[in-house]
Structure formats: structure tokens, C-alpha cells
Amino acid sequence: MPDSAFDRRPAPSEGDIDDILVWTVIRVGRRVERMVTDRLAGHGLTPVQFGVLAYLGARPGMNQSELARALQIRPQSARDAVTAMIDRGLLHRTGPEGRGRRSGMQLTDAGHALLGLAWPVVAGIDAQAVGLAPGDDVTLNRLLHTVLDAPAQPSRPAPTAG
Amino acid sequence: MPDSAFDRRPAPSEGDIDDILVWTVIRVGRRVERMVTDRLAGHGLTPVQFGVLAYLGARPGMNQSELARALQIRPQSARDAVTAMIDRGLLHRTGPEGRGRRSGMQLTDAGHALLGLAWPVVAGIDAQAVGLAPGDDVTLNRLLHTVLDAPAQPSRPAPTAG
DNA sequence: CTTGCAGAAACAGGTACCTGCATCTTACAG
DNA sequence: CTGTAAGATGCAGGTACCTGTTTCTGCAAG
Numbered sequence: 416m417p418d419s420a421f422d423r424r425p426a427p428s429e430g431d432i433d434d435i436l437v438w439t440v441i442r443v444g445r446r447v448e449r450m451v452t453d454r455l456a457g458h459g460l461t462p463v464q465f466g467v468l469a470y471l472g473a474r475p476g477m478n479q480s481e482l483a484r485a486l487q488i489r490p491q492s493a494r495d496a497v498t499a500m501i502d503r504g505l506l507h508r509t510g511p512e513g514r515g516r517r518s519g520m521q522l523t524d525a526g527h528a529l530l531g532l533a534w535p536v537v538a539g540i541d542a543q544a545v546g547l548a549p550g551d552d553v554t555l556n557r558l559l560h561t562v563l564d565a566p567a568q569p570s571r572p573a574p575t576a577g
Numbered sequence: 578m579p580d581s582a583f584d585r586r587p588a589p590s591e592g593d594i595d596d597i598l599v600w601t602v603i604r605v606g607r608r609v610e611r612m613v614t615d616r617l618a619g620h621g622l623t624p625v626q627f628g629v630l631a632y633l634g635a636r637p638g639m640n641q642s643e644l645a646r647a648l649q650i651r652p653q654s655a656r657d658a659v660t661a662m663i664d665r666g667l668l669h670r671t672g673p674e675g676r677g678r679r680s681g682m683q684l685t686d687a688g689h690a691l692l693g694l695a696w697p698v699v700a701g702i703d704a705q706a707v708g709l710a711p712g713d714d715v716t717l718n719r720l721l722h723t724v725l726d727a728p729a730q731p732s733r734p735a736p737t738a739g
Numbered sequence: 740c741t742t743g744c745a746g747a748a749a750c751a752g753g754t755a756c757c758t759g760c761a762t763c764t765t766a767c768a769g
Numbered sequence: 770c771t772g773t774a775a776g777a778t779g780c781a782g783g784t785a786c787c788t789g790t791t792t793c794t795g796c797a798a799g
Binding site for chain 3: 494516518
Binding site: 428435436437440443445449472474488530537540545546552558560564565566 | 702710
């Protein structure tokens with residue numbers, strides 16, 4: 416810990432913190448995810464499980480890895496959710512099981528029915544519910560999708576031997 | 578609410594999913610939080626711990642509950658992070674410990690030094706890194722802060738006895 | 740055929756959040 | 770003083786993610 420220029424920097428103020436976009440995104444993400452979690456709890460669904468339901472309803476045949484990329488989670492986490500939902504009878508595999516084998520999935524009738532119930536719950540959290548003026552939600556959604564469409568940064572672990 | 582209109586709705590398409598703002602927020606939140614997690618891993622900090630560092634650096638004397646509200650986590654989770662950081666020597670309590678006693682906290686010299694290192698790491702994830710055009714990050718940040726400034730919705734558990 | 744490599748899935752273990760509850764302080768009303 | 774309520778902290782236990790690793794498939798080159 417050499418007293419470089421960093422140590423001589425003044426302590427950041429709260430306003431500075433608010434200027435960091437990624438930090439704001441994380442905070443809003445936590446708040447919104449908790450809103451969704453609370454509203455889906457009555458249906459026994461986590462936000463991730465709702466995502467599995469929604470994507471599989473829109474595009475039957477997706478496999479675990481595709482779901483993971485769509486949901487912004489790891490393939491291992493997708494497996495956790497999928498396994499629980501298969502055990503619950505919400506979906507079933509259309510392909511062979513086993514390591515290495517790509518296994519598409521489809522919703523069961525129960526899965527479609529639950530999606531019909533859960534969809535309005537999540538879709539009903541409109542602009543007003545999150546404190547936005549009408550119209551701003553569209554702008555916000557568009558900007559956020561720009562982020563999702565951007566290629567994932569490889570996180571650049573260390574600038575040691577760049 | 579048996580086979581109401583919900584069951585007769587057609588399966589939602591992928592485009593419909595993209596229209597749900599809260600769902601987009603959750604996905605972007607996951608991606609961005611992973612970016613921050615990766616970049617802070619070298620400093621042994623989680624995003625929450627970075628938040629503790631940043632807020633305590635900007636406003637010394639904050640207690641656990643205040644930190645929890647600022648970070649959008651539970652007070653119990655704030656305690657987990659704070660305890661680990663105290664054990665690590667990054668901060669210390671300025672008030673008395675114990676149940677019920679409000680205990681403000683301050684960064685140690687080591688905490689200030691680490692904040693000086695971690696701050697540019699997070700602040701350096703600029704608009705381009707998240708795939709936004711210059712200027713759009715400011716707009717996005719402003720809209721997200723509108724959400725944070727809105728009062729928390731009580732999640733409206735069930736419309737049974739409204 | 741064999742070899743090599745990327746992708747998908749399964750398994751094991753870790754952890755950073757969470758919920759639920761108990762305890763204590765503080766503020767306010769009587 | 771007593772009683773009530775809200776807020777803050779502490780403790781116990783659960784869980785939904787994560788990382789790391791292994792196994793298998795599919796495709797391409799030799």
C-alpha cells in the first residue's frame with residue numbers, strides 16, 4: 416500500500432456514488448428483483464423460474480445453456496431451476512438426458528397454466544409501480560436492452576502483462 | 578380464479594418478454610453485478626462490500642440499517658458484510674456494540690486505502706464497457722435513480738380482502 | 740480410425756444473500 | 770414509574786445462486 420495518488424484523493428461524496436452507473440444498476444436490480452420475488456412467492460416461483468417458464472413458453476425446445484444465456488445466469492444454475500420445475504411437473508425434456516446430450520424442454524399443461532397466472536403478475540409491474548413517468552419506462556427498457564445486446568466483456572482480470 | 582381469460586391467452590412471444598421492464602432490469606442487474614464481481618475479486622471485495630466501503634467513505638458514522646437501505650439489502654445481510662470487513666480490518670465501530678444499540682462505523686486507514694484502489698475499478702466501467710453510446714449512460718443513470726427515489730411498494734401480497 | 744477442441748450437461752462444494760425470531764434501545768403516552 | 774410501538778442489532782437456519790471439475794457429444798483435422 417504505497418501512498419500513491421490514490422491515497423491523496425479526497426473521500427468520494429455520496430453524489431459521486433450516485434454517478435457510478437453500474438452501481439445504480441445493481442441497486443435497482445436488487446430492489447426490482449425483490450419486488451418480483453415477493454409477487455411470485457404466492458405461486459412458488461423464483462424470478463429465474465419465471466424466466467424459464469416465460470422463455471420456454473415463447474420458444475419451446477430451448478436447452479439449459481440457452482436458458483442460462485437468456486436469463487443471465489450460469490448453466491449450473493439453470494440446471495437447478497429446471498430440475499426443480501421438472502420435479503414439480505411444470506416442464507419436461509423432449510430430448511435424451513445425460514451428460515453432453517443437448518436436451519430441449521417444453522412446458523407441460525401445468526406449466527402453461529402457471530405461466531398464464533404468473534405472466535400478468537410480472538407484466539403488471541408497470542411504470543407507475545417503479546416510480547417512472549409514463550413513457551420513461553419505454554426509454555429505460557430500450558437503454559437496458561442496449562446493454563444486453565452488447566457483447567459480454569471478458570472482465571479483463573489484471574493489467575499485469577497486457 | 579379458474580380457467581379465466583388467462584388460460585386462453587396465446588403463448589407470449591420473445592418480443593413480449595423483452596417488453597417487461599422489470600424483467601429487463603433483473604437481467605441487466607445480473608450481468609452488471611457479475612462484471613463488478615469479477616473486477617473486484619482481485620481485491621477480495623464483493624459488490625456489497627464495495628458499497629459499504631464507498632458509503633462509509635462518503636458518510637462516516639452510518640450504521641448497519643442505514644447501509645442496508647442504501648445498498649438495497651436486508652439489515653441482516655449488512656451485518657454479514659460489516660462483520661467480515663471488521664475482521665479484515667477495513668472498518669471499525671465508533672459506537673457501542675450489542676443488540677438494539679445503534680453503532681456507527683468508520684473506515685480504517687486500510688479501508689480508505691482499499692477504497693482508493695477499488696473505486697476506479699468500479700467507476701472505470703464506463704458507458705462503452707456496458708455497450709452504451711456516450712451520453713446514454715447519463716440518461717440511463719437518471720432514470721434508474723428515479724426508480725430508487727420512489728417509495729418502496731409494499732408488494733401487495735394478495736387482492737383477496739382489498 | 741484417432742486426436743483435438745468447443746459445447747452441453749452433471750456433480751460436488753462454497754457462499755452471499757435471504758427469512759424468521761429473539762433481544763435490546765429509544766421514543767412516546769399515560 | 771409502566772406500557773406500547775418502532776427501530777436496530779444479533780443469532781439460527783434455509784436457499785438460490787456461484788466456482789470448480791468431470792463426463793459425454795459433436796464436429797473438424799489429420
